[in-house]
Amino acid sequence: MYQQKDFVLTIEGLTVSFDGFKAVNDVSLYIEEQEIRVIIGPNGAGKTTVLDLICGRTKATEGSIKFKGKELTKLKEHEIVHAGVGRKFQNPSIYEDLTVFENLELSYPRGKKVWGALTFRRDQEVIDKVNEIAQMIFLQEMLSSPANLLSHGQKQWLEIGMLLIQDPELLMLDEPVAGMSVSERKQTAELLQRITKERSVLVIEHDMHFVEEIADRVTVLHQGKVLSEGSMEKVQNDPKVIEVYLGH
Amino acid sequence: MLQTKLRSLAPKNDVVSFLILAAILLVALPILFDIFRLNLIGKYLTFAFVALGLVLSWGLGGILSLGQGIFFGLGGYAMAMFLKLEASNPENTQIQSTPGIPDFMDWNQLTELPWFWEPFHSFGFTLFAIIALPALFAYIIGAAMFKRRVGGVYFAIITQAIAAILTILIIGQQGFTGGVNGITDLRTLHGWDIRTDSAKYILYFINVMLLLATLVAAQYIRKSKLGRLLVAMRDSEDRVRFSGYDVANFKIFIFCIAGIFSSIGGAMFTLQVGFMSPSLIGIVPSIEMVIFAAVGGNLSIFGAIYGALIVNWAKTILSESYPELWLFAMGAMFIAVVLAFPKGLAGIYESYVQPWVDKKLKAIQDKKAKK
Numbered sequence: 001m002y003q004q005k006d007f008v009l010t011i012e013g014l015t016v017s018f019d020g021f022k023a024v025n026d027v028s029l030y031i032e033e034q035e036i037r038v039i040i041g042p043n044g045a046g047k048t049t050v051l052d053l054i055c056g057r058t059k060a061t062e063g064s065i066k067f068k069g070k071e072l073t074k075l076k077e078h079e080i081v082h083a084g085v086g087r088k089f090q091n092p093s094i095y096e097d098l099t100v101f102e103n104l105e106l107s108y109p110r111g112k113k114v115w116g117a118l119t120f121r122r123d124q125e126v127i128d129k130v131n132e133i134a135q136m137i138f139l140q141e142m143l144s145s146p147a148n149l150l151s152h153g154q155k156q157w158l159e160i161g162m163l164l165i166q167d168p169e170l171l172m173l174d175e176p177v178a179g180m181s182v183s184e185r186k187q188t189a190e191l192l193q194r195i196t197k198e199r200s201v202l203v204i205e206h207d208m209h210f211v212e213e214i215a216d217r218v219t220v221l222h223q224g225k226v227l228s229e230g231s232m233e234k235v236q237n238d239p240k241v242i243e244v245y246l247g248h
Numbered sequence: 249m250l251q252t253k254l255r256s257l258a259p260k261n262d263v264v265s266f267l268i269l270a271a272i273l274l275v276a277l278p279i280l281f282d283i284f285r286l287n288l289i290g291k292y293l294t295f296a297f298v299a300l301g302l303v304l305s306w307g308l309g310g311i312l313s314l315g316q317g318i319f320f321g322l323g324g325y326a327m328a329m330f331l332k333l334e335a336s337n338p339e340n341t342q343i344q345s346t347p348g349i350p351d352f353m354d355w356n357q358l359t360e361l362p363w364f365w366e367p368f369h370s371f372g373f374t375l376f377a378i379i380a381l382p383a384l385f386a387y388i389i390g391a392a393m394f395k396r397r398v399g400g401v402y403f404a405i406i407t408q409a410i411a412a413i414l415t416i417l418i419i420g421q422q423g424f425t426g427g428v429n430g431i432t433d434l435r436t437l438h439g440w441d442i443r444t445d446s447a448k449y450i451l452y453f454i455n456v457m458l459l460l461a462t463l464v465a466a467q468y469i470r471k472s473k474l475g476r477l478l479v480a481m482r483d484s485e486d487r488v489r490f491s492g493y494d495v496a497n498f499k500i501f502i503f504c505i506a507g508i509f510s511s512i513g514g515a516m517f518t519l520q521v522g523f524m525s526p527s528l529i530g531i532v533p534s535i536e537m538v539i540f541a542a543v544g545g546n547l548s549i550f551g552a553i554y555g556a557l558i559v560n561w562a563k564t565i566l567s568e569s570y571p572e573l574w575l576f577a578m579g580a581m582f583i584a585v586v587l588a589f590p591k592g593l594a595g596i597y598e599s600y601v602q603p604w605v606d607k608k609l610k611a612i613q614d615k616k617a618k619k
Contacts, residue, residue, distance in 0.1 A: 103480075
C-alpha cells in the first residue's frame with residue numbers, strides 16, 4: 001500500500017466541463033517518484049486536457065491536483081512552473097526568431113521577473129548549462145542558428161531541452177515523437193531514458209512501440225475517464241481496452 | 249569582460265548607425281537649415297520618441313497600440329500646464345475678471361484654479377509627472393488588458409477608443425483643459441523666453457540629446473534578455489508562460505516604457521512648438537505615429553527615427569501645397585509599406601544598401617591585402 005508522500009503527483013476526482021460536456025470526468029491518477037507514466041487513448045479521450053489541467057492552462061471544475069503536497073489548481077501557470085512542473089506542447093512550440101542558444105537561455109531558471117530579465121547576464125554558468133543541454137538534445141552544432149532552420153524533429157528536441165534546463169521534477173510531454181523519422185524516434189527514446197533518471201515523467205503518446213519502450217506504467221483514458229491502468233502488458237490484454245481501440 | 253559586454257550591447261553596425269544618426273541630427277541638419285526649418289525638424293523628432301516606443305512594444309513585443317497619442321498628450325499637457333501657469337501670472341492677466349488663472353478658464357467663468365492644476369506650479373513636479381503620469385496610465389491600461397489576456401486586434405481597438413475618449417474629454421471640459429484649441433500662448437520657462445530663435449536652437453539640441461539617450465535606453469532593453477523575451481512572446485506566448493514567466497508583467501512593462509517615451513516626446517513638442525491641443529492625441533495622430541514606425545521599420549530603433557523624420561517631412565511638403573491630399577498619401581504609404589516592404593526603410597537598407605556597402609568595403613580590404 002502506498003503512502004501519500006510517495007507520490008510526486010496526486011490527482012483526485014479531477015473533472016472539467018466545457019458547457020456541460022465533461023472532457024475529463026472524475027479522473028484520479030497517482031504518479032510516483034522517477035516513474036515514467038504514459039497516457040494513451042483514442043482521440044478526444046481527454047489526454048491533452050489532463051496535461052492542460054495540471055499545468056494550469058485549463059482550470060479544473062472539480063477535484064484536486066497535488067504536486068509534492070502542493071495544490072496546483074489554485075496556482076497560476078508560471079507559479080506551477082516554479083513549483084517544478086515542465087510541459088512540452090504537442091506541436092513544437094519554440095521561438096522561431098531566436099537562435100537555439102537563446103531559446104535554451106530563456107528557459108534557464110534565473111531572471112524570471114521583469115527586473116531580473118533586464119539585468120540578466122550571460123555568464124559562464126549559463127553558457128555551460130546551455131552547452132550541456134545542447135549536447136544532450138543533439139543540437140550542440142546548431143547553437144547559433146535560428147530555430148526556424150531546425151527540422152521538425154530537432155524542434156521537438158529543442159523544446160525538450162528547454163524543459164530540461166528548467167530541471168523540473170515532473171516533466172510532461174505531449175506526443176514527443178509525433179512527426180519524427182524512425183532514427184529520430186530511436187534517438188528520442190534514448191534521450192528520454194537518460195533524462196528521466198532524476199524525475200517523474202508523464203507522456204502522451206500514440207506510437208505503441210515507443211510506449212512499450214519507455215513506459216513504467218500505462219493509463220488508458222476513454223471519454224474523459226480512466227479505463228484501465230497498469231503495465232503495458234496488462235493494459236494491452238484488458239478486454240475493455242481492446243474493445244475501445246478496435247470498436248472504433 | 250567589460251569589453252565583451254559592451255560589444256554584445258552595441259555591435260559594430262549599431263555603433264556606426266548611432267554615430268551617423270548623431271552626426272546628422274547634431275551637425276548636418278543644424279548647418280543645412282535655418283531656425284524655422286530646424287524647429288520643424290525638432291517637431292518631427294518629438295514623434296520619433298513615440299515611434300521608438302512603438303518599435304519596442306509593437307515591433308519586438310507584438311503589442312500594437314493605436315493610442316500612443318494618449319501618452320504623447322499626457323507629457324505634452326503636463327508641460328503645457330506648467331508653462332501656461334507661468335504665462336498667466338497676475339500681471340499678464342490683470343484685464344481678466346479673475347487675474348492669475350489661465351485665460352481660457354477666465355473665458356469659461358472659472359474663478360479659481362482647479363485643484364489638479366495646482367501642482368503644476370512646480371517645474372520639478374511637472375518633470376516628475378511627465379514620466380510618472382504615462383507610466384501610471386499605461387500600467388492601469390496594461391494591467392486591465394494583459395492580465396485578462398486581451399491582446400492583438402482587441403488591444404489595438406481599445407487603445408484607440410481610449411485615445412478617442414481622452415480627446416472628447418479634453419474638448420468637452422473646456423474650462424479645465426482649454427478645449428479644442430488646447431493650451432496656447434506659452435511664453436517662458438522660469439523666465440526664459442522659449443519663443444526666441446536662440447531658445448529654439450537650445451531646445452532643438454536638448455531634444456536631440458534626449459532622443460539619443462532614449463535610443464540608448466531602447467538599445468539596452470532590446471539587447472537584454474527582456475528584449476529577447478519580447479520576441480519570444482510574439483512567437484509563442486504559451487511557451488514563455490510555461491517557461492515560468494508571468495507574460496502579462498512583461499507586456500505591461502514594455503507598454504509603460506513606450507508610454508514614457510511618447511510622453512517625453514509630447515513634452516518636447518510643447519516646448520518647441522509652443523502649444524498642445526487635442527488634435528495631437530486622438531485617433532488620426534495616433535495612427536500616424538504607428539505609420540512613422542511602420543515606414544521606418546518596426547523592428548529597427550534607427551528606422552523609427554528616420555521614419556518619423558521622413559513621413560513628417562513629406563506631410564509638411566504635401567500639406568503646404570495640397571492639404572487635402574495628405575490623408576490619402578498617408579494611407580497609400582501605409583499600404584505600400586505593408587505590402588511591398590514590411591520591414592520598412594530599415595528592411596530596404598538591410599537587404600539592398602548594407603550588402604552593397606559590405607561588398608565595397610570588402611573589395612577595398614582585398615585590394616589592401618593584395619598590396
